[in-house]
Amino acid sequence: MAAELHVELVAADRQVWSGEATLVVARTTSGDIGVMPGHQPLLGVLESGPVTIRTSDGGTVVAAVHGGFVSFADNKLSLLAEIAELADEIDVQRTERELERAKAEGDTHAERRADVRLRAATAAR
């Protein structure tokens, strides 16, 4: 059996996902980072962007994460985010509408949020 690491993806008000994985790719402020089992203890600041988790049963979980932290120690990886959504929870059509509205109103924050969601949703496909 391949080596595994335990992943907890938690948002401020709920636990979004938890399970075993072989690889986690997340975007920190200094670039994308991939964490595999046995990685050196790490604490990083996340940018808003999609997080990809390759689960140990061969599946892939993609989540949109808006700001937060990644910490890894003792083969346990925690992804903390104020807002986190799994790709299959994202309503693509609604997000597209949101993106258009945000563009029209010039709300850069909302635009970025919607953009991250869309990218996560398309990456999962």
Add this chain to the structure above:
Amino acid sequence: MGAQLRVYKRRIRSVTATKKITKAMEMIAASRVVKAQRKVAASTPYAQELTRAVTAVGTGSNTKHPLTTEAENPTRAAVLLLTSDRGLAGAFNANAIKAAEQLTERLEREGKQVDTYIVGRRGVAHYNFRERKITESWTGFTDEPSYADAKKVAAPLIEAIEKDTADGGVDELHIVYTEFVSMMTQTAVDSRLLPLRLDEVAEQTQKKDEILPLYDFEPSAEDVLDALLPRYVESRIYNALLQSAASKHAATRRAMKSATDNAGELIETLTRLANQARQAEITQEISEIVGGASALADATAGSDY
């Protein structure tokens, strides 16, 4: 029906109506406590992981950060008081306000100027009535606080603590809220959020002997701490808001339960009195009839027919 009996009947009717209302409020509060407790539980993993991360950075690096180092002689402090928007919760708000006042007094004795921030209409009304200064206040979400509300509350506080004291910033940040111990017990507590006491934070989260690993910081320890501490404050405030909401509902439930019990007792007493009045009325009527009959008998006894 006699006048007295009618008065009793009317009072019984009105107390019964009140009892129905308090009973309903009790049941609503009971269901809300459960919901609020569930929210507290759901927010725990995030708070725990965040605290762990803060401890890791604080102990694992030699970084000096304004939010973790104590000012040499602090002159200004911010106190955040969490109350509720609505009353009917027994001594819930009074206790929180009392705790805040004690804390303010203590800080002032230590020579610090205190800025008060208040959440909840009850606290705002209390301070306004006494014409005390409120730096900033928020109302309207105490029953079901969301994380966005916590962010809204935290933003000016973080701004104030990051500012220099000379420009109107503060050196310390205290929070007063009602801790949800159990359904029956809720206590008003005050705690200092910032500057951080790392040993205290560490005690909350882990067993004594656990050694934190030497972390690799991405991009750097300072940047991580910079990003981490505001989130930590937000998460602590969120947790306090949730606990305060749960406590408020529990206090309401208890207050309404005793109101319902009292109404029941009152109805019982009034029913007894009403029965007594009715019985007295009947007795009086009978004695009147008997008296009338015997008077009639006496009157006819002496005549010839």
